[in-house]
Amino acid sequence: MPKLRGASVTSRRPCPVCNSHEAQYLHTMHFALPETSPLPANYNVVVCVRCGSGFADSDAPADAYNEYYQSFSKYEDSSVATGGGDDPADRQRIEELADFLSGYLPHSARIVDIGCGNGGLLSTLKNLGFSDLTGFDPSPACIAHVQSKGIDAFNITLPLNNMECSSFHPERPFDLIVLSHVLEHVFDARAVLVSLLPLLAVGGRIYIETPDPARYDTHQFPPFYFFDPEHINHFGKGSLAFLADSLNLKILTIDKKTLRLSNGTHYPAVFGLFELSHLNSQREITGESVYGLLANYLEESRLGINQLKTRILALIGDGTPFVLWGAGSLAQRLIGESWFPLDLLQAVVDRDSKKQGLRFAGKTIVSPEIGLRNLPEKTLILCAAAIATGRIEQDYCSLGLPYKFHLMV
Ligand SMILES: [Zn+2]
Structure with a gap:
């Protein structure tokens, strides 16, 4: 029922x-x-x-998420990933974060970036004069990439197990642990923090940044965008305060921020900086609930998906063949809808090399060069990407093909 x-x-x-x-x-x-x-x-x-x-x-199980981040990491392909600092908006986001962090720490500080991806933040901190830098990531390809920049990097899964923790338990513990857009993806955020605390110096700090449920919206992002297969936690300011209080972390600041993405959209985030304290919290801990925020967002998303349905069905009409460009979370949500005209789908193309070769929606995901050959004359190309859409449209135009291209968002 x-x-x-x-x-x-x-x-x-x-x-x-x-x-x-x-x-x-x-x-x-x-x-x-x-x-x-x-x-x-x-x-x-x-x-x-x-x-x-x-x-x-x-x-x-937790292992499903660990396996996903080891084997399917989109963060290792610099043509599609964020976090490597390869596009101007991503670089600006990373530079702002590096500036903020450097205001709290001397250049001698020992810093670890958890979920460092291709090492964009670490490289930026290095350019600012920090020299004792370390990256942790579940993807071996990301680790190799960061090491190639001359920065220490280790392949780990979260939470750290006892063996990993003792091998990283340094004579000189870390002064700062960075968890930027990591905790919304992990199965057990509390266990992750508990496993990392032994690596932190007394008086050391933890920086946490996640999406902000108070500002999820359907005007700039496709409906249900913030509920995708890998974004599995929704932490408001109250959740961060609860985590800090219950782990005896002193709250230095909790605030909201807005990130600008490469297509100009504004991405809502909440962040906190916490200090390791040995004083036991005496207060009664309660969290501020995100229930009302998520309920409103879900209602807006439901209206949004109905509008998208009307638009897609109007484009496809009674039988126009189409190709999906993008096999990410928007495509995964659309194909999960019972009304989606899957029988007219000709191909699924994606630039992400980690997706190419996988079976999806009854097709094998291929590169645009392969998937957009020999299509029926009136085929439409529907772009099911949520970000970097301008770059994808340019990419499509450069192929010089005759099919009409439509952005879904
Ligand atoms: Zn809870």
Whole structure:
């Protein structure tokens, strides 16, 4: 029987912030995933009653997410990834973060970036004069890339296990641990932080940045954008404060910020800087709930997906063949919809080399050069990317093909 919004449920996955299983149900997401993806094809969006954090609830084990980040990392392909500092908007975001952090630390500080991707933040800190820098990432290709820039980098999965922790337990512990856009992806955020705290010096700091559920919106992003297969935690300012208080981290600041993406859209984020303290928190810890924020966002998303449905069906008409450019989360959500005209789909193309060769929506994902050959005359190209759409449109135009190209967002 379908659940009602707001119904009390016992979650299958423990809350990633406080480990409680007491939750309120909001919505069920369905995705069409590449055939070998270890992630679940559906999950319930729920909100923890105890600490107020939102999260994706499913039967999928922690290992599914570890396997995904080791094998499917989109962050290692610099043609599609963010975090490497390769496009101007990404570079600006990284430079602003590096400037902010450098205001709190001397150049001798020992810094580790967790989930460092291609090392954009570490390189920028190096250019600012920091010399004791380390990166951790689950993707071996990212680690090799960072090492090639002359920066120490280690292949790890989160949370660190005891062996990893002791091998990194240094004579000189870290002065700063950076977790920028990492905790929204991990199965157990609390366990990740607990495993990292032994690496931090007394008085050392932790920087955490995640998307901000108070400003999820459907005007700049496709509907349900913030609920994708790998964005499984929704931490508001209250969740960050709860995590800090319950782990005896002193809150230096918690605030919101806005990141500019390469297509000019503004991405909402919340961040906190915390200091390792040995004083026990005496206060009663409660979190501010994201329930109302997520409920409003889901309502807007439902309206948005109906508009997208009207638009796609008007373009396709009774039988226009089409190709999807992009096999990311928007395509995965659209194909998960029962009305989607899958029988007219000719091919799925994507520039991400990690996606090429995977079976998806009954096709094999291929490069545009291969997938856009020998198509029926009136084929439409539907771009199912949510960001970097301008770059994709230019990319398509440079191929000199006769088919009409439509952005979905
Ligand atoms: Zn909780």
